[in-house]
Amino acid sequence: MIDFEPTPEQKKAIKVAREFAEEQLRPVGRYYDEQEHENPQELIEKMWEKRQEDTLALGLDVTAALRIEELCWGDAGLFLCIPGPGLGGAAIFASGTKEQLTRFLGHFNEGGPKWGAMAMTEPACGSDTSAIATTAVRDGDEWVLNGEKIFVTWGKRAAENDESLVVVWATVDKSAGRAGMKSFVVPAGTPGMRVEKLEKKLGIRASDTATVIFDNCRIPFDNILGNPEVKKLDKSQTKGFKGAMATFDATRPIVAAMAIGVGRAALDFVEEALKNEGIKIRYGTPRQKLTALERDVMEMEAHYKAAKLLTLRALWMMSQFQPNNLESSMAKAKAGLAVTKITQKAVEIMGPLGYSRKHLLEKWMRDGKINDIFEGTGQINMLVTARRVLNYSRDQLK
Numbered sequence: 585m586i587d588f589e590p591t592p593e594q595k596k597a598i599k600v601a602r603e604f605a606e607e608q609l610r611p612v613g614r615y616y617d618e619q620e621h622e623n624p625q626e627l628i629e630k631m632w633e634k635r636q637e638d639t640l641a642l643g644l645d646v647t648a649a650l651r652i653e654e655l656c657w658g659d660a661g662l663f664l665c666i667p668g669p670g671l672g673g674a675a676i677f678a679s680g681t682k683e684q685l686t687r688f689l690g691h692f693n694e695g696g697p698k699w700g701a702m703a704m705t706e707p708a709c710g711s712d713t714s715a716i717a718t719t720a721v722r723d724g725d726e727w728v729l730n731g732e733k734i735f736v737t738w739g740k741r742a743a744e745n746d747e748s749l750v751v752v753w754a755t756v757d758k759s760a761g762r763a764g765m766k767s768f769v770v771p772a773g774t775p776g777m778r779v780e781k782l783e784k785k786l787g788i789r790a791s792d793t794a795t796v797i798f799d800n801c802r803i804p805f806d807n808i809l810g811n812p813e814v815k816k817l818d819k820s821q822t823k824g825f826k827g828a829m830a831t832f833d834a835t836r837p838i839v840a841a842m843a844i845g846v847g848r849a850a851l852d853f854v855e856e857a858l859k860n861e862g863i864k865i866r867y868g869t870p871r872q873k874l875t876a877l878e879r880d881v882m883e884m885e886a887h888y889k890a891a892k893l894l895t896l897r898a899l900w901m902m903s904q905f906q907p908n909n910l911e912s913s914m915a916k917a918k919a920g921l922a923v924t925k926i927t928q929k930a931v932e933i934m935g936p937l938g939y940s941r942k943h944l945l946e947k948w949m950r951d952g953k954i955n956d957i958f959e960g961t962g963q964i965n966m967l968v969t970a971r972r973v974l975n976y977s978r979d980q981l982k
């Protein structure tokens with residue numbers, strides 16, 4: 585039987601992350617939300633120190649998800665400033681060789697703060713990731729990248745900070761379709777890679793979201809992740825594309841964990857406010873005897889718990905080397921929906937207090953929504969789930 589009761593080590597990890605969230609993130613969350621694009625340098629240094637001590641290590645496992653829930657309970661935007669290999673690292677893990685893992689990530693924890701971004705989305709390519717137009721052309725011992733990537737989380741930090749990196753998805757052969765899709769590691773500061781603009785956003789405003797341009801950007805040949813060969817594949821063999829999908833299987837539950845943290849922040853706030861008003865939730869009372877408010881709170885709790893269990897299961901499966909494509913998409917679809925519903929309901933229940941900027945409820949409603957958009961929208965994750973459950977191929981169910 586799977587038991588998700590935290591182990592003593594996990595309880596310790598939760599406690600440390602919670603303290604950091606309470607002391608370092610919550611108090612300044614509103615400030616950085618209002619000063620969009622201001623760099624929280626001092627906080628970044630502290631976060632980096634903690635990461636290096638291993639107390640804020642954020643891998644792709646159950647313990648990381650438990651930490652992330654606490655940190656995003658503190659502030660989701662600032663959580664996204666924590667330096668580390670991030671999505672770029674996940675892509676390297678999913679598609680890179682052993683030598684590449686060592687070369688690109690072996691020293692990631694040393695020296696100053698660094699970031700690993702992943703650039704997939706383009707102006708004409710989002711949910712349908714196989715439609716990428718960015719090209720990678722081989723020229724001797726180098727690849728030459730050309731294209732525009734938008735909405736790159738950590739785009740600026742990863743492109744401009746020493747020893748950071750951006751993993752870019754590009755096609756080496758458009759005619760090969762998905763098989764021609766490959767990922768490439770572009771070290772920060774590589775000539776030809778430049779940050780065009782920073783996005784102004786609804787939520788997670790402390791997080792840097794950039795447009796990154798690749799203009800005849802040259803990188804060494806062996807910076808291509810995985811096999812450089814484009815085999816003439818049939819429709820079912822889409823290796824490069826599978827690398828992208830494997831990345832999502834690893835990162836979707838992590839985004840789900842972020843959603844859970846924001847959702848719980850709103851839930852905790854409402855429950856505390858009701859307690860202060862002397863309102864008790866009568867658990868165990870027959871449904872027809874409950875007040876509308878009690879039903880609302882129970883529904884919020886059910887969303888939170890269901891999303892959390894799905895998320896932990898998806899990550900647990902990954903740690904057991906079990907395929908988790910279905911579970912990871914289910915977790916992400918549920919958690920994105922859960923945080924949207926919980927935070928909206930929290931604003932509704934608290935009325936003007938929920939809408940006011942005096943409290944953080946309105947911010948959580950804005951911050952939470954991104955979890956239903958990036959790393960595959962809610963609709964796309966429902967689609968993946970439906971395909972898996974019904975055993976339909978990508979072409980049969982679009």
Ligand SMILES: Cc1cc2nc3c(=O)[nH]c(=O)nc-3n(C[C@H](O)[C@H](O)[C@H](O)COP(=O)(O)OP(=O)(O)OC[C@H]3O[C@@H](n4cnc5c(N)ncnc54)[C@H](O)[C@@H]3O)c2cc1C
Pocket residue numbers: 671701702703704705709710711712734735736737738785793954957958959960961962963964967982
């Ligand atoms: C703050 C932020 C950070 C981001 N960070 C990154 C990042 O680090 N790296 C990166 O590569 N990208 C990143 N993205 C991009 C994000 O992953 C995409 O925005 C997302 O995948 C949706 O793609 P799109 O914007 O092209 O929307 P579209 O694909 O155009 O979707 C628009 C709407 O149509 C729906 N839709 C599309 N296709 C279908 C379908 N087949 N069936 C049903 N509904 C469908 C979608 O669900 C959505 O509601 C980020 C985006 C944001 C906002």
